[in-house]
Amino acid sequence: MPETMLTGNSRRSPRTTLAVSGLVFAALCVFPLAAGEYQSGLLARYLVFGLFAMSFDLLWGYAGIMNFGHAAFFGLGAYSVGLVLKHFPFVGASLLAAISSAVVPLAFALIFGYFLFYGRVAGVYFAIVSMALSLMMQTLAIALDFTGGLNGLRGFPPLTLGIPGTFALPITGDLAPYYLTVVVCALLLLLSLKIVNSSFGRTIEAIRDNPDRTESLGYDIAGIQLTIFTISCTMAGIAGALYVPIGHISPEILGLLFSTNALVWVSIGGRGTLVGGFVGALVVSYLQYFLGAWLQNLWYIIIGVFFILVVLFRGGGIMGFLRNRTREGVGR
């Protein structure tokens, strides 16, 4: 089964993994010193994309659920932060904003997911219905006045961390958002790894590979799918909140094309690896940053062709490639 191969456990020793991730984290921490503020802001943006892609992979790679409406939850997180900050201009509103960026997507995912999973909507159907969700949210964000229409949401105070009255750290500029993003990404990556390596994670994969058999073993399939869907969408919402200080809240971040980006990033980084989401988002975004102006539209065509080839030849993406290499290195 190629499906199980995708998520097969790495043969690398835990010590190597720990060393590599420690090095990466240390490198991320000193990056602003070496590369300056502008580059840090850029990297923060791409890390947010990576977090978004990782949450997509948690759902697609492990549960086999393709959510074309993933951007809707990213956008919900971002919009709810912006709206809370705009309409509650008192001290401590940031705390409320941070909470709402997780709670609003969570509630929304619960309702939407309940309708679909308990309606036994799966596979291709789910993909298209979630596509409709993305279109609907984008349409609404453009049409409604309080979301700022086509221009998006503007004119709200910055997010401020800290304890009201004693200590405040406004998340503005490039450095503060950068470090906040690095820390949240690391925490959510650890949490996701914990989830997929738990028995709950194994059950999700079992449902993906054979839903009927898993159900016959007594598992509540719809309930489990709803759970992982809600977790993944909440993470997307948090990624959306992180995007607020560095990006611009506009209807595009709710749209289908942004969900498609997550799909592209995960496919290129390696599906079913979690880390692949970050790798894919960083590689593709930096390539686009350096080559985009030169290649213009050709860039998207290359991405599209590459995407078709990855699917046709069942590629495991960058992480899959690295894994095969290290396995050969160990010697079988």
Place this chain on the structure above:
Amino acid sequence: MEQLAVAILNGLTLTMILSLIALGLAVIFGLRGVINLAHGEFFMLGAYAVVISDQFLPKYWAGLLLAPLLIGAVGWVVERLVIRHLYAKPLDTLLATLGLSIVIREGVRMTGGAGYKYTSVPFTGNLHLLGVDYPVYRLFLIAITAAAFLLVLYFFLFTKYGVQIRASIANREIAGALGINTSRVDQIVFIIGSALAGFAGAIMSPIIPLSPNMGVDFFAKSFLVVIVGGVGSFSGALAGAGLIGGGESILSSVIRPIIAQAFILLLAIVVIRFRPYGLFRK
């Protein structure tokens, strides 16, 4: 009253266009369980085919005839090169055709420019109907799409290939055992589906501004039509299109059009929860 008459006529226009696009999607989905995410881009290509033929051939009609042939050929190439390798994995088809839709969209943007394009309107006058003046071209559009729909219906119900296709949809293995070349059936269905999308694009081209992104919205709506109407039924495609296209037009005359669109999408999601196999399937 006049407002309602216009809404009904507009609804009829949208219904017919959506039913043509949805029909193509539905037969492909019904036959092999795959969804062509580039279907909306085929619709867009059909419209651009008219733009191109306008430059070389003087008559609009040439483009209208050329578009389905051209897009049918495109569909055939796509089926042979990509889709046929992925029939066993519907979700992979979704991904591959998503890549394809990006390639087509950006290819058109690169060669044709990003701005809006317009084609010539073959006739401009208005006709007095139901108490309002309604553009003749739109009435022509309703008539010719109805004719195309009936033609396809005839093909499926009364020709040899039509019987083979329906047999393959009903039971692929048995159809193959009876000597039907099921791989050829796949190709024919894909060509017809693509040609229908191309034709829909060509017939719409005089009345909407053309842009590389125009297919996305039509695709999503026609897929909702397929789900709401039920897969693999002609009456379902028509009824679903009537519900979504007609509903949107009539609602748009009462509330803001963009809210009406969102409302229709919401309605479709609720319908799918309770009738996953379509409103009209027993």
